[in-house]
Amino acid sequence: MVALTALAVAVAPVAARPASAIAHGEDAADGAYGFSARLTMTGLPVPGGGSRDSWCSGALIAPRWVITAGHCFRTPDGRRVGRLVADRTRVTVGRTDLGGRAGYEAGAVAVHQADAVDVALVELDTAITDVPPVRLADGPPVVGEVLRLTGYGLTTADGPAPTDRLQTGRFTVGRVGADVVETTGWRPRADTSPCPHDSGGPYFREQPDGTAVLVAVVSTGPGCPHPGPDFSARTDVLADWIADTTGPADGRIRWLSAGVGAGVLLVLLSVVLAVRRRRAGP
Template identity: 55%
Template sequence: MRRLITFLSLVLGVVLGVPGSASAIANGEPVPDGRYRFSVKLTMTGIPTATGGRRNSACSGALVAAEWVITAGHCFRDANGVRVEYPVADLTTATVGRTDLAGTGGHEVEVVAVRQSPTADVALARLATPVRDVRPIRLGKRAPEPGDVLRVTGYGSTTSVNPAPVTRLRTGQMVVVSVASSVVGLSGFAPQPDTTPCPYDSGGPFFTESKRARPALVALVSGGPSCPHTGVESAARTDNIADWIRAAIRAG
């Protein structure tokens, strides 16, 4: 449902000349400057459509290595909706380490290659030049358990209805309610019971937080009901494909 809403709103934006949405987590809160700098905004300009036209889109993600961003696999689809291992847009730009998109901090780097996970809705996007001054998020190895509270960040929309763009990274917390082989089910936790990802949050990182360790990536925003909602959000697990992630990064 969210992917359909995202597509329709983007097509309408192209027709009417309205910029693509760049807002964020529904009923979340703004991220303070300099926090969660590993968060990434992916901007796709000129994606081919099945009718021969072009559309724009956006996703969220996280820096996992100097030259690599992790995001949802469905963020890279051809005109037939098939996930592919190459940038489908005329230009795909990763904005890294910039909490406020209206500012000038961080980096804007072109995405030049894609690697798709064979088992999950997860992709790695390679950057044209490495980002050296932003510390990547740590890959978690422990499987999430029901009751775990995870934080999510994203540059998506605050609602599925007429998405309104904002320019600041937002965040919220969700609680794990189920765990399957490739997905995690989560429901809203804080600051509201219906704090949830929205269109263009796809690929945003779900991660654990601890006073004794750096944030650890557990899953990525993949899909869910229209937002905000109190239902179950589906996130693509990354803990059980950490070896594939590392191998893909090493292979380049």
């Protein structure tokens, strides 16, 4: 169970639970929404011993970083944690059909949890540079705005396994809270809705030039399919945290580059001075 903000508690029509794949959505076109990510977690511990496998959805926001739902990384007793929980966590990006070979796979090496919002950032062991990341919104969504969602979850609440093909649907924005936004299915159907394993899937606006701008990620909602709202975690309110979390790696690269450059400069300066001394003679 994911903790809800006051907005979600006030308007949730039924008991909420983490969301899965998109029910009554539609197949994404080949190569579309390449920033969409699937997280495959193998060997998750369960209460009483043993393990299970699970999946979440997400989005590439930088070459080494994927954003997803915070509750995708939790202990057997349901506590969100800032670390990997499964024996193995793999991230697939840019692969519309999971049975194909397009796109990329990378391992997850670290997890960073937002303090009060159901959002986590996952660091990858390999930079994915050939897939354009989704842009981050710098302001809140607007009531009535249409957003698109992508996810790799189930297509029914009791389905046997997540879909092998990226699903998508369009949603309208309802109420907007301090860190949660309410979204309701619109196309292809009024009961288009996130399902299990869609958790962390990106809600994004599509700009006229085709640019996708991330607004929120799937957090919680009723069982699927259903009419009425689900609740997603706003990402614009996390802009500073995202920048601080994803920035150090780039900072290390910049520092290393500067250090290497300074080293080369010192070597060149030493050579120049040595040549001048030899020319000057004893």
